[in-house]
Amino acid sequence: xxxxxxxxxxxxxxxxxxxxxxxxxxxxxxxxxxxxxxxxxxxxxxxxxxxxxxxxxxxxxxxxxxxxxxxxxxxxxxxxxxxxxxxxxxxxxxxxxxxxxxxxxxxxxxxxxxxxxxxxxxxxxxxxxxxxxxxxxxxxxxxxxxxxxxxxxxxxxxxxxxxxxxxxxxxxxxxxxxxxxxxxxxxxxxxxxxxxxxxxxxxxxxxxxxxxxxxxxxxxxxxxxxxxxxxxxxxxxxxxxxxxxxxxxxxxxxxxxxxxxxxxxxxxxxxxxxxxxxxxxxxxxxxxxxxxxxxxxxxxxxxxxxxxxxxxxxxxxxxxxxxxxxxxxxxxxxxxxxxxxxxxxxxxxxxxxxxxxxxxxxxxxxxxxxxxxxxxxxxxxxxxxxxxxxxxx
Amino acid sequence: xxxxxxxxxxxxxxxxxxxxxxxxxxxxxxxxxxxxxxxxxxxxxxxxxxxxxxxxxxxxxxxxxxxxxxxxxxxxxxxxxxxxxxxxxxxxxxxxxxxxxxxx
Numbered sequence: 001x002x003x004x005x006x007x008x009x010x011x012x013x014x015x016x017x018x019x020x021x022x023x024x025x026x027x028x029x030x031x032x033x034x035x036x037x038x039x040x041x042x043x044x045x046x047x048x049x050x051x052x053x054x055x056x057x058x059x060x061x062x063x064x065x066x067x068x069x070x071x072x073x074x075x076x077x078x079x080x081x082x083x084x085x086x087x088x089x090x091x092x093x094x095x096x097x098x099x100x101x102x103x104x105x106x107x108x109x110x111x112x113x114x115x116x117x118x119x120x121x122x123x124x125x126x127x128x129x130x131x132x133x134x135x136x137x138x139x140x141x142x143x144x145x146x147x148x149x150x151x152x153x154x155x156x157x158x159x160x161x162x163x164x165x166x167x168x169x170x171x172x173x174x175x176x177x178x179x180x181x182x183x184x185x186x187x188x189x190x191x192x193x194x195x196x197x198x199x200x201x202x203x204x205x206x207x208x209x210x211x212x213x214x215x216x217x218x219x220x221x222x223x224x225x226x227x228x229x230x231x232x233x234x235x236x237x238x239x240x241x242x243x244x245x246x247x248x249x250x251x252x253x254x255x256x257x258x259x260x261x262x263x264x265x266x267x268x269x270x271x272x273x274x275x276x277x278x279x280x281x282x283x284x285x286x287x288x289x290x291x292x293x294x295x296x297x298x299x300x301x302x303x304x305x306x307x308x309x310x311x312x313x314x315x316x317x318x319x320x321x322x323x324x325x326x327x328x329x330x331x332x333x334x335x336x337x338x339x340x341x342x343x344x345x346x347x348x349x350x351x352x353x354x355x356x357x358x359x360x361x362x363x364x365x366x367x368x369x370x371x372x373x374x375x376x377x378x379x380x381x382x383x384x385x386x387x388x389x390x391x392x393x
Numbered sequence: 394x395x396x397x398x399x400x401x402x403x404x405x406x407x408x409x410x411x412x413x414x415x416x417x418x419x420x421x422x423x424x425x426x427x428x429x430x431x432x433x434x435x436x437x438x439x440x441x442x443x444x445x446x447x448x449x450x451x452x453x454x455x456x457x458x459x460x461x462x463x464x465x466x467x468x469x470x471x472x473x474x475x476x477x478x479x480x481x482x483x484x485x486x487x488x489x490x491x492x493x494x495x496x497x
Contacts, residue, residue: 387396387397390394
């Protein structure tokens with residue numbers, strides 16, 4: 001049913017349809033509306049779920065870890081500093097192979113303190129062992145949560161999934177969203193029935209101390225499962241399409257890539273802006289396109305290679321930094337081509353939209369324009385040089 | 394190279410945040426106030442004061458000096474209503490904001 005919803009409200013409604021047994025979260029802008037909505041549903045008796053109020057994100061993550069370990073479906077959400085405060089627990093959740101599902105309202109990291117959108121929080125946590133799916137719009141964000149539960153809880157996976165949606169732009173933006181109904185969700189997402197759980201009649205230990213004889217294999221297996229997820233994600237999205245009628249690849253999405261000569265690679269809501277610019281430039285006869293990355297983890301290297309191998313000029317947009325090195329997404333996209341027979345002539349790297357600086361259509365046009373020239377390395381777009389100083393002496 | 398840092402303090406004084414206020418503002422009735430100082434202590438914006446300052450002699454708050462002199466600073470009050478909720482004498486009311494006043 002089509003509804004006109006704020007992004008956060010759409011997520012709360014979809015989570016309700018997933019019937020989590022336990023929800024635990026600590027409020028942080030711009031995630032707050034999601035968990036506020038869920039807390040209200042629990043308080044009003046619309047949702048038969050235990051909402052656990054906690055004193056911090058570290059505790060919220062620990063509560064959902066414990067809940068899923070006992071065989072209960074659980075949900076949490078956070079953002080920015082809250083995600084960092086969870087970090088220690090997040091590595092444990094993936095290491096213990098517990099399919100916790102979490103929304104991250106992607107936001108910048110302090111200092112300076114800034115509550116607006118970029119990808120520094122989620123991208124910094126890319127090595128946490130979680131599957132990481134990035135949404136372009138509210139519809140996709142809502143749908144990715146259904147896909148996330150189905151994927152994470154698959155008995156061959158047992159992996160936590162982070163659904164990343166751009167803070168404010170998607171959490172507070174309002175869109176017409178095709179909301180699923182309970183029967184459809186129940187058909188697509190069966191009750192959580194884990195292959196292992198904490199059970200007093202059949203005791204087991206999760207996350208014990210392992211010495212050097214065992215540790216590497218546990219980590220190897222986690223890494224292998226991420227590779228296996230690359231094959232499973234498109235199967236689950238295909239099943240999703242059968243039930244809900246909306247098609248996602250789940251790994252990458254190409255937009256106007258046939259005969260494109262200049263292509264931007266990006267993640268998240270900026271892809272909507274890029275599509276609009278691509279449409280405008282195509283009308284003027286320019287051969288431009290977009291490659292959207294939905295799954296940052298697992299990283300669909302071969303899919304990216306196949307999509308971009310014949311494109312002469314590629315630009316990678318990063319909305320996060322790996323300070324002191326190459327921009328994170330650009331480094332990974334470039335690594336895809338090393339030693340390969342075919343590759344773009346240039347893979348340029350651009351930093352845009354940190355801390356909520358608007359990425360306008362002009363910003364995107366500037367990137368397409370710069371792609372006609374020499375390869376750029378970590379070039380900042382829309383920077384204000386007048387604010388920079390040599391010293392404070 | 395350096396980017397923008399805040400080197401001079403006082404930004405939270407110079408940025409008047411009163412216009413962010415909710416639809417309500419406190420009204421100090423100044424009838425039954427016992428100068429218990431609770432409203433001043435709980436205010437998250439620290440924008441409630443009294444005349445003479447309740448703590449100026451180090452004991453004013455407890456000795457009941459400054460009864461019925463407490464008021465709030467509309468330049469910073471965000472209308473949370475905690476002062477009205479905590480007042481043991483119900484001497485603070487939350488009243489509907491006058492949109493004309495909220496502009497400032």
